[in-house]
Amino acid sequence: MVQTSSFCPKAKSPQEAHRPLEEADGGGHDGWVSMPQADFRGKPTSKGKRGGSPCRSVGLPFPCGSARPLLLSRAAASDSTSILTYFTSGAQRDTIRSLANTRSALHPLLFHDLCYIYCTGKMHAGGNMPPVTDVSARISAALNQLPAVAVDSQAVVSGLGGVDLVVAASVCGHRVGLVVEVKPFGYPRDVAVAIHQLRSYLEAQADPDAVPLIYAPRLSPTSRAILREQGIGYLDDDGNVFLRLPWACYWIDKPAKDQPDRGPGQRLFSGRAAQVTHALLLDAHRSWHLDDLAVRANVAPGTAYKVCRAMEDRQWMQRSGRGPATTRLLLEPGAMLDAWVTTHSLGRYQARHYHGWAQNRHELLRHLASALDSADVDYALTLSTGAQLVAPHLSLNDHSWVLIPQIQAETADRVATDQKLHRVEQGGVITLLISNQNSATMFRSREAAVWVASPVQLYLDLMVWPQRGKEQAQHLRAERLPF
Numbered sequence: 001m002v003q004t005s006s007f008c009p010k011a012k013s014p015q016e017a018h019r020p021l022e023e024a025d026g027g028g029h030d031g032w033v034s035m036p037q038a039d040f041r042g043k044p045t046s047k048g049k050r051g052g053s054p055c056r057s058v059g060l061p062f063p064c065g066s067a068r069p070l071l072l073s074r075a076a077a078s079d080s081t082s083i084l085t086y087f088t089s090g091a092q093r094d095t096i097r098s099l100a101n102t103r104s105a106l107h108p109l110l111f112h113d114l115c116y117i118y119c120t121g122k123m124h125a126g127g128n129m130p131p132v133t134d135v136s137a138r139i140s141a142a143l144n145q146l147p148a149v150a151v152d153s154q155a156v157v158s159g160l161g162g163v164d165l166v167v168a169a170s171v172c173g174h175r176v177g178l179v180v181e182v183k184p185f186g187y188p189r190d191v192a193v194a195i196h197q198l199r200s201y202l203e204a205q206a207d208p209d210a211v212p213l214i215y216a217p218r219l220s221p222t223s224r225a226i227l228r229e230q231g232i233g234y235l236d237d238d239g240n241v242f243l244r245l246p247w248a249c250y251w252i253d254k255p256a257k258d259q260p261d262r263g264p265g266q267r268l269f270s271g272r273a274a275q276v277t278h279a280l281l282l283d284a285h286r287s288w289h290l291d292d293l294a295v296r297a298n299v300a301p302g303t304a305y306k307v308c309r310a311m312e313d314r315q316w317m318q319r320s321g322r323g324p325a326t327t328r329l330l331l332e333p334g335a336m337l338d339a340w341v342t343t344h345s346l347g348r349y350q351a352r353h354y355h356g357w358a359q360n361r362h363e364l365l366r367h368l369a370s371a372l373d374s375a376d377v378d379y380a381l382t383l384s385t386g387a388q389l390v391a392p393h394l395s396l397n398d399h400s401w402v403l404i405p406q407i408q409a410e411t412a413d414r415v416a417t418d419q420k421l422h423r424v425e426q427g428g429v430i431t432l433l434i435s436n437q438n439s440a441t442m443f444r445s446r447e448a449a450v451w452v453a454s455p456v457q458l459y460l461d462l463m464v465w466p467q468r469g470k471e472q473a474q475h476l477r478a479e480r481l482p483f
Contacts, residue, residue, distance in 0.1 A: 163197065191219070219234055386447075
């Protein structure tokens, strides 16, 4: 993964443009970087702007993980000539020159801005990855806390295709060489890459005593399970440890620490991101074009892209094709739904209880539903009230549960009052569950002349409902959710 910025001041002179930059080597693996590209007349090739300068990207090989900034600059004598300066190795400089020479037959390549390109192969969600020396200190501290483990020395490894650290330690009196690959993210896709890198390195070294280990600030439960199955050790900042040796085995699993919301790509089950997740689960076996998914979820295409990218990181989604023909298909809808349940709670709703007198309480609900329809309130029946209409299982409950969007809560309250329903602190016969999540009622469906929450929403609510909710949820999932 790389990050490109072209919003830099123009070089005031060729000498200033060619001023050397401080370099700091870092280990990593081969990857691609992007650079702004102009057309053969020096005009921007894209209508979009990045950092105030129109540009598009072209890929060039570069060792990911390096902390070294690269410099592309213009030192033009005239509009017909351009000098490209690229501070890197000779081989990579030759690549750039070849690219420029290929285009020079048509017209000289002209760069308008000073552009710094930073490889972000070692970055985590909160910003730049700590220096490898800091990471090595964390790893040493974690290992030294394990019983009968003592770290003797550690070395930072640099070079293409190599690992990041080699740690010499003593475990129960036996000498061990830990080869460590550091990753900024700990999703299954990142772990799969790290496993390949470690095994390639170990095969090249041919050291039977070397023990592979992966470090990431946070490793997902799925990633940890994959690593244990493959016999690869791991450490993370949450305190999770796995290290299996012929004479000893260490395995520590700890609950994940809370993380702040970092946008739709990081938090899949709330806000607009939840709308995308909800839409995908309701049509779990469909191959989606991004624009179609954005329309279905009523979000911007950028939001849909970020959510899909996060699902790809977790290996819940597969992407096929290129360009406009790209489609995305869920691979693990069941795992995604199960993960959503772990974040869901009825406590997120604001409950408003109402009591009213009627010979038939179900008729009371239908009268309320009709009045809510007339007032254009986007309500949806949930819990046992809605489940009985889409997947009957248990006997009807005398209490009715109705989801109401937060923005329409006061309108719904006035409608309930008009229907001779009185607000009470507890109990009652009807409860309005006020939700601040649009996805809760967005995908409702019409059943028996009333609006019912989607099967996904019903399942979420039932699974966290203490009144035999899980039993009803399991029946609903078997009947209405094909995964």
